[in-house]
Amino acid sequence: MAMAMDLRLSSTLACLVLLFAIGNAAEELAASFVFGDSLVDAGNNNYLSTLSRANIRPNGIDFKASGGNPTGRYTNGRTIGDIIGEELGQPNYSIPFLAPNSTGEAIRYGVNYASGGGGILNATGRIFVNRLGLDVQVDYFNITRKQFDQLLGAAKAKDYMMKKSIFSITIGANDFLNNYLLPVLSIGARISQTPDSFIDDMINHLRDQLTRLYQMDARKFVLGNVGPIGCIPYQKTINQLAENQCVDLANKLAIQYNGRLKDLLASLSENLPGATFVEANVYALVMELITNYDKYGFTTATRACCGNGGQFAGIIPCGPTSSMCTDRSKHVFWDPYHPSEAANVIVAKQLIDGDEKYISPMNLRQLRDL
Ligand SMILES: *[C@@H]1O[C@H](CO)[C@@H](O)[C@H](O)[C@H]1NC(C)=O
Numbered sequence: 001m002a003m004a005m006d007l008r009l010s011s012t013l014a015c016l017v018l019l020f021a022i023g024n025a026a027e028e029l030a031a032s033f034v035f036g037d038s039l040v041d042a043g044n045n046n047y048l049s050t051l052s053r054a055n056i057r058p059n060g061i062d063f064k065a066s067g068g069n070p071t072g073r074y075t076n077g078r079t080i081g082d083i084i085g086e087e088l089g090q091p092n093y094s095i096p097f098l099a100p101n102s103t104g105e106a107i108r109y110g111v112n113y114a115s116g117g118g119g120i121l122n123a124t125g126r127i128f129v130n131r132l133g134l135d136v137q138v139d140y141f142n143i144t145r146k147q148f149d150q151l152l153g154a155a156k157a158k159d160y161m162m163k164k165s166i167f168s169i170t171i172g173a174n175d176f177l178n179n180y181l182l183p184v185l186s187i188g189a190r191i192s193q194t195p196d197s198f199i200d201d202m203i204n205h206l207r208d209q210l211t212r213l214y215q216m217d218a219r220k221f222v223l224g225n226v227g228p229i230g231c232i233p234y235q236k237t238i239n240q241l242a243e244n245q246c247v248d249l250a251n252k253l254a255i256q257y258n259g260r261l262k263d264l265l266a267s268l269s270e271n272l273p274g275a276t277f278v279e280a281n282v283y284a285l286v287m288e289l290i291t292n293y294d295k296y297g298f299t300t301a302t303r304a305c306c307g308n309g310g311q312f313a314g315i316i317p318c319g320p321t322s323s324m325c326t327d328r329s330k331h332v333f334w335d336p337y338h339p340s341e342a343a344n345v346i347v348a349k350q351l352i353d354g355d356e357k358y359i360s361p362m363n364l365r366q367l368r369d370l
């Protein structure tokens with residue numbers, strides 16, 4: 001009798017556990033569509049003839065899914081996009097659009113269009129010879145969108161885009177670093193444009209591209225603002241700055257652009273019915289890590305873990321001949337430009353569950369559950 005009770009009880013429990021699991025499954029992010037630059041590139045540049053590549057060792061050394069082999073990600077492990085997808089329940093990482101196997105079922109959980117060297121403006125990143133700018137990334141999404149009609153049927157596909165997918169766009173840093181601020185007159189735009197007019201161009205272009213994504217049924221958007229690009233090891237090294245200094249002009253441009261981005265997102269939220277635009281304050285988050293690095297268990301926020309040249313190993317990009325630090329989890333920066341996985345984890349956690357200081361008007365878990 002006691003035995004039978006136990007059995008009944010445990011099968012009731014099992015049912016409850018099962019229900020709970022199903023309840024949770026409904027809250028999983030179905031797909032993540034990732035646009036942007038090297039901060040979130042998951043391997044597109046592997047398929048371009050470009051000077052900007054990361055599919056060389058020791059990049060990816062801590063990336064478990066590849067057994068530590070390079071994948072084209074510009075960091076030692078997962079990007080912020082990877083971590084956010086995992087935490088929100090995306091079943092698989094978004095596949096790079098240019099990967100030959102990015103067809104059929106492989107696109108179900110999302111596609112990554114990001115490209116090292118890419119920017120909002122077409123001319124950005126020209127020094128790398130090849131990269132995907134945002135215009136082209138959105139053109140590629142148009143191809144994906146039609147593939148989803150085939151995969152799920154038109155009605156389901158529309159619902160999947162509008163309700164179950166998140167569209168993240170992490171872009172803008174290269175428009176300054178590899179366009180406006182370039183000293184070479186024939187490449188940079190600085191000679192002919194004031195910061196105001198250059199940033200106007202960026203914002204107008206971005207408005208068009210976000211509107212195009214909306215026309216293709218994107219509704220849940222997250223836009224990363226531009227980080228403190230004056231504080232990356234590359235900038236600090238070439239400008240021969242001290243540990244606690246950053247390049248003023250670069251940071252000022254980022255702050256000015258970020259203010260305009262905030263206004264743009266507010267105006268799009270008003271003008272595009274049913275769309276939600278969330279701003280990820282990457283600037284404030286990365287600045288917090290740089291300023292208070294020791295609080296987060298890092299030993300340096302100035303020296304690249306993998307790189308060579310100058311006082312912060314900040315001139316020559318990370319590659320097989322680079323020197324590498326002994327403890328990768330103790331560096332905010334993996335290479336002269338990009339945060340380490342340890343830093344990405346902290347940033348991603350704040351974006352997922354943090355408050356409006358870092359992610360507004362809602363965090364990514366709330367955006368997913370809308
Ligand atoms: C996830 O991706 C791997 C390859 O990276 C593939 O083998 C696996 O089938 C995928 N899982 C699902 C659920 O599609």
Ligand SMILES: *[C@@H]1O[C@H](CO)[C@@H](O)[C@H](O)[C@H]1NC(C)=O
Binds near residue numbers: 095099
């Ligand atoms: C696509 O191909 C790449 C490279 O061969 C592989 O790492 C990846 O697991 C494949 N993805 C899927 C979804 O099959």
Ligand SMILES: *[C@@H]1O[C@H](CO)[C@@H](O)[C@H](O)[C@H]1NC(C)=O
Binds near residue numbers: 122135136
């Ligand atoms: C940027 O490049 C894309 C693709 O090559 C093209 O369609 C678009 O018109 C260009 N935009 C500008 C402003 O030149």
Ligand SMILES: *[C@@H]1O[C@H](CO)[C@@H](O)[C@H](O)[C@H]1NC(C)=O
Binds near residue numbers: 142213215
């Ligand atoms: C998507 O591509 C089609 C052509 O296949 C074009 O007519 C349409 O304007 C494009 N949509 C957007 C938003 O770019």
